[in-house]
Amino acid sequence: MGRVRIGGVGAGGLRPGRGGAGPRDVGEQRSRGDVFSTRPTLQGTFGMVSSTHWLASQSAMAVLEDGGNAFDAAVAAGFVLQVVEPHLNGPAGEVPILLAPAGGPVRVLCGQGPAPAGASVAHYTSLGLALVPGTGPLAAAVPGAFDAWMLLLRDHGTKSLAEVLRYALGYAEHGHPAVERIGHTVETVRELFETEWTSSAEIYLPGGKAPAPGGLLRNRPLAATWRRLIAEAEAASAGREAQIEAARRIWREGFIGAALADFAARPAMDTSGERHAGTLTGDDLAAFSATYEAPVTHDWNGWTVAKAGGWSQGPAFLQQLALLPDELPAYGSPEYVHLLIEGCKLAMADREAWYGDADEVPLGTLLGDGYNAARRALIGEHASYELRPGSPDGRAPRLSKHATAVAAGEDGYGGPAVPGAVSGLSVRGAGEPTVGGRAPADVAPEVDRRGATRGDTCHLDVADRWGNLVSATPSGGWLQSNPVVPALGFPLGTRLQMAWLEEGLPNSLTPGRRPRTTLTPSLALRDGVPVMAFGTPGGDQQDQWQLHFFLAVALRPQVRGGLDLQGAIDAPNWHNDSFPGSFFPRGMRPGSVTVESRIGTATVEALRRRGHLVTVGDAWSEGRLCAVARDPETGVLSAAANPRGMQGYAVGR
Numbered sequence: 001m002g003r004v005r006i007g008g009v010g011a012g013g014l015r016p017g018r019g020g021a022g023p024r025d026v027g028e029q030r031s032r033g034d035v036f037s038t039r040p041t042l043q044g045t046f047g048m049v050s051s052t053h054w055l056a057s058q059s060a061m062a063v064l065e066d067g068g069n070a071f072d073a074a075v076a077a078g079f080v081l082q083v084v085e086p087h088l089n090g091p092a093g094e095v096p097i098l099l100a101p102a103g104g105p106v107r108v109l110c111g112q113g114p115a116p117a118g119a120s121v122a123h124y125t126s127l128g129l130a131l132v133p134g135t136g137p138l139a140a141a142v143p144g145a146f147d148a149w150m151l152l153l154r155d156h157g158t159k160s161l162a163e164v165l166r167y168a169l170g171y172a173e174h175g176h177p178a179v180e181r182i183g184h185t186v187e188t189v190r191e192l193f194e195t196e197w198t199s200s201a202e203i204y205l206p207g208g209k210a211p212a213p214g215g216l217l218r219n220r221p222l223a224a225t226w227r228r229l230i231a232e233a234e235a236a237s238a239g240r241e242a243q244i245e246a247a248r249r250i251w252r253e254g255f256i257g258a259a260l261a262d263f264a265a266r267p268a269m270d271t272s273g274e275r276h277a278g279t280l281t282g283d284d285l286a287a288f289s290a291t292y293e294a295p296v297t298h299d300w301n302g303w304t305v306a307k308a309g310g311w312s313q314g315p316a317f318l319q320q321l322a323l324l325p326d327e328l329p330a331y332g333s334p335e336y337v338h339l340l341i342e343g344c345k346l347a348m349a350d351r352e353a354w355y356g357d358a359d360e361v362p363l364g365t366l367l368g369d370g371y372n373a374a375r376r377a378l379i380g381e382h383a384s385y386e387l388r389p390g391s392p393d394g395r396a397p398r399l400s401k402h403a404t405a406v407a408a409g410e411d412g413y414g415g416p417a418v419p420g421a422v423s424g425l426s427v428r429g430a431g432e433p434t435v436g437g438r439a440p441a442d443v444a445p446e447v448d449r450r451g452a453t454r455g456d457t458c459h460l461d462v463a464d465r466w467g468n469l470v471s472a473t474p475s476g477g478w479l480q481s482n483p484v485v486p487a488l489g490f491p492l493g494t495r496l497q498m499a500w501l502e503e504g505l506p507n508s509l510t511p512g513r514r515p516r517t518t519l520t521p522s523l524a525l526r527d528g529v530p531v532m533a534f535g536t537p538g539g540d541q542q543d544q545w546q547l548h549f550f551l552a553v554a555l556r557p558q559v560r561g562g563l564d565l566q567g568a569i570d571a572p573n574w575h576n577d578s579f580p581g582s583f584f585p586r587g588m589r590p591g592s593v594t595v596e597s598r599i600g601t602a603t604v605e606a607l608r609r610r611g612h613l614v615t616v617g618d619a620w621s622e623g624r625l626c627a628v629a630r631d632p633e634t635g636v637l638s639a640a641a642n643p644r645g646m647q648g649y650a651v652g653r
Contacts, residue, residue, distance in 0.1 A: 038643040041559055041566040048639035048652035049073060050626035051460035052088070052537060055176060056080040057641070059167040060462055061651045063159065070468035071099065071156040072164055074460060075149045078474050079168035081458045082490070083219060084176050086204075086479045087185040088537065089458045090490045091222075092143035092260065093476025096308045098295065098523045100530035101156060102467030106306045106523050108293045110514075111148025112495070113141045114357070117511045118279035121501050124509065129272060131402065132497045132509065134584030135481055136270025137278025139494035141515060143260070145474055146251050148290035154244040156468075161243050162230045169230075172489070173223035175216035179647055182217065182479075186210040189480050196269040197483035200491070204479055221489030228255065256488060257285040263485040264492060271584055280492070295523070298322060298367050303554060304525040310354070310361030310506075313582075314520040317543040317550075319347035322372040323379075331555050332572075332599075334606030340551075341576050341593055341612065342379040344544055346388060348579035353389035353397035356506030357513040365392035383611035385590040387579060400500040403580040406588040457519065457537040463628040463637045471521035471533035473542075497584045518582050522546055526632075532563065534627035536642070540582050541575040545623040548573055553627075565627045565640035572598040573622035589613075596622050620644045628652075 042048060047064035051057045059080045060073035068076075074097070082091050095111040119141075124132060133139050153164060186193070186204045193201040194208075203219055204211065211217045229250055236246035250256055264278035295306035298318035305321065307314030323343040329335035354361055365371050375390055387407035389397035399407070457475030462468075476493035484491050498516055499509035507516040520542050521535040532553070536545050552568035559567070573596055577589035591613040595604060598619045607614050626648060629638040639650035 037564070037567040037570045039566050039640070041562065041564060042639045042650050042652050043560060043562060044637050044653040045635055046465050046637070046653045047073070048463045048628045048637040048650065049077065049460070050628050050639045050641045050648070050650040051077055051081065052458045052624060052626065052642070052648045053081060053084050053179070054647070054649035054651075055084050055171065056458075056460060057649045057651045060460070062167070063164065064462075064464060066163075068159050068163075069157065069466060070462040070464040070470050071152050072159040073462045073464070074470045074472055075153045075157060075159075076164040076167050077460045077462070078145070078149050078472060079165055080171060081460065081474055082477075083168050083171045083222065084179070085182075085458050086219070086490075087182050088478060089145075089474045090477025090479070090481075090493070091146055091488075092140075092490055093145045093474060093478075093493045094141070094143070094495055094517065094519065095145040095148050095472055095474040096312060096517070096519050096521055097148060097152060097470065097472040098306060098308070098521045098533070099152065099156065099471075100469040100523055100533070106295050106525070106530060108295050108308045109148050109152055109290060110293060110308070110311075111144040111290045112311065112514045112517050112519070113144035113288055114512050114514045115141055115496055115499065115509055116279040116281060116284040118281070119496060119509055119511055121503055121509050123279065124501050127276065130501060131584055131586060132499060132501060133270035133272045133276070134497050135494055136268050136272075136276055137264045137266070137280070137482060137492065138270060138276045139497045140264055140278050140280050140482060140492040141495040142280065142284050142288045143477065143493060144288065144290060145476070147248055147288065150244050150248050150251075151290045151292075152470075154241050160240050161233055161247055165226050165230060169223050169226045172219045172226070175218040177214045178211035178217040180213035181645075183210040183212060185480055192269065199486045200479060200484040202486070203484055203489065219489050221484075221486065223489070225256065225488045225490075252285045252288065253282070257282055259485050259487045260492065261285060263483070268483050278492070296363055296367075300324070301554060302526060304528070305550070306523040306525065307520060310363055311357040311514045312517050312520050313351055313355065313540070313543055314522075315355065315363055315366065316344075316347045316351045317520065317522065317547055318367055319350060319372070320344055320543070320547050322367050322369075323347065323376050325376060328555075331551075332603075334603045334610075337574065337599070337603060338383075338607060338610055338612070339379065340547065341574075342384060343376075344547075344576060345384055345578045346375050346378060346390070348540075349387050349389040350397075352387065352403055352580055353399055354392065354506055356508070356516045357510075358506040361506060362392040362395070366390075381610060383591050383593075383607075383613075385578070387588070398505065400502050400505055402500065402502075402586055403588075406580050406586065407590070409590065457539070459521065459535040459537055459624065459626045461533040461535065461626050461628040461639075463533065463630050463639070465635070465637070467630060467632070467635075469523060469530050469533045469628070469630060471523055471535050473519040473521045473535050473537070475519050475537070498582050516582070518542055520546070522550070524550065529632045530630070531632060532627060532629040534625065536623055536625040538575075538624060540577070540579070541622075544575045545573055545625060549623070549625050549627070562631060562636060562638050563629050565629060565638055569623070569625045569627065569640050569642055572596045572600075574599065575622060594622065596620065624648060626650070
């Protein structure tokens with residue numbers, strides 16, 4: 001890449017705001033020219049953890065202090081997140097993991113389960129459905145997270161099953177102080193829980209009350225599940241690896257697998273407004289195993305970024321890098337923001353046309369210089385409102401009928417086009433995913449007044465003193481996704497909603513195929529050596545926010561001889577919705593851009609003059625990033641976490 005000019009971003013004040021999801025009372029930011037941050041970038045040499053919840057971060061750190069490595073710590077944190085962020089993930093969800101063992105190659109560990117054998121387009125359309133419901137048993141893929149965590153522990157960890165599960169088990173049994181968004185989420189689905197999903201109400205509406213902020217929240221059925229799992233695994237063998245293998249069998253074919261399959265067969269209310277049974281069976285559970293695969297990579301300006309393959313949205317990050325010109329506009333300038341927005345639209349259009357778990361996703365061409373030079377030429381001075389997938393290798397792109405309709409401004413069912421309005425059904429979400437329900441009048445801004453709640457997901461990164469790095473984005477199996485399985489204390493997931501009910505597409509609902517996921521952790525290398533792990537929750541926004549973070553790290557001044565992770569996380573962020581969303585009801589907002597107010601009025605007005613439909617959000621409302629890094633020459637470790645939402649924390653020494 002050629003010359004890059006470093007310019008300022010309109011800060012709009014140096015104290016994080018109190019409104020919306022912004023952090024409160026975190027003190028004055030530090031100033032280093034154009035760089036501001038809410039906290040220092042942590043540095044040390046022993047171990048570093050960053051995650052979306054402080055209890056998960058500290059639990060992972062406790063594992064490191066007890067002699068465990070980064071992989072042990074990641075597994076412990078992953079299970080804690082299922083307990084302390086139950087509105088964001090659960091045991092029956094999914095997780096892609098990028099791991100970089102010291103001295104070994106970067107690998108992807110895929111914990112995204114496929115569609116069950118009975119999950120065909122014909123079956124769903126025979127029920128009168130045009131989209132996979134956003135909730136309920138029909139939306140459940142084969143759960144993948146548990147097996148992925150077990151493989152990571154077996155192959156790369158050192159601790160026993162009981163040692164890594166004890167933190168999650170303790171918080172489930174004895175309780176943890178609930179973050180306020182758990183209660184807000186429960187309130188949005190109160191009526192559903194009380195009338196339909198009563199097993200969920202038993203845990204999350206005890207005595208008719210949603211969890212109060214800071215109130216002790218317990219999940220004793222989940223604690224009992226983990227206790228029984230550990231006991232049966234230890235009874236099966238005295239060896240560490242054999243116990244982990246026993247736990248995998250119990251999940252698939254033992255008491256856990258039996259309970260999951262039985263509950264999936266029971267009809268439950270979903271977003272279609274009807275009760276449906278799922279397609280998941282015991283045979284589907286028994287046949288699944290998490291898998292290792294090589295990452296997809298792209299080289300940019302001395303960096304190599306590694307992502308999961310075309311079954312995820314990860315390559316969209318790499319495509320956005322490949323679309324950048326040799327000379328970038330000044331960092332943070334209106335021209336810079338416009339360039340990134342328009343490049344994202346092109347990458348996401350290709351995601352819609354070409355990504356999925358089909359046999360061939362043409363990533364070599366999609367990331368190639370010639371292809372991206374031609375695509376780059378489509379970026380003009382004004383905002384595009386079109387969905388413009390490319391034609392790699394001369395092949396004509398094919399979009400789903402629904403995506404074509406929403407791209408035209410319709411609702412996907414023949415509704416009228418309204419310039420600048422949301423296409424898609426009226427109930428929608430900005431993250432992972434939208435769930436129907438009735439919201440009280442005094443709920444927080446993340447709750448839609450029409451009764452939709454914006455879910456999300458989780459993220460964690462770990463670096464240890466031996467040079468191991470791991471990045472994981474666990475999600476799915478939210479408390480609002482499916483009814484809680486009473487015998488287990490957690491629900492099934494809803495990832496099948498990301499597949500299309502139309503044959504012949506890369507992301508068509510197909511038995512045995514993974515639905516294309518939005519989950520997309522990241523690893524970055526310098527000179528072939530892994531140096532940084534990072535990621536964020538946020539559904540379709542993940543690889544927008546991550547790109548902005550990565551460029552802020554790569555283009556801005558360093559601190560204390562290391563990468564300025566915290567400054568890059570804190571930098572004003574934004575996202576656009578000019579492509580079909582991945583979650584029910586798969587809407588689109590042509591031309592829309594949402595920015596944090598700190599980006600500055602001059603930039604906002606300049607974007608509007610270019611035709612962008614700009615919504616100015618709260619000062620601290622875009623992004624949920626986590627990051628850790630390691631300097632391979634000195635061994636110095638660094639970490640930072642998102643201050644937005646008052647929940648993410650980095651720890652280390």
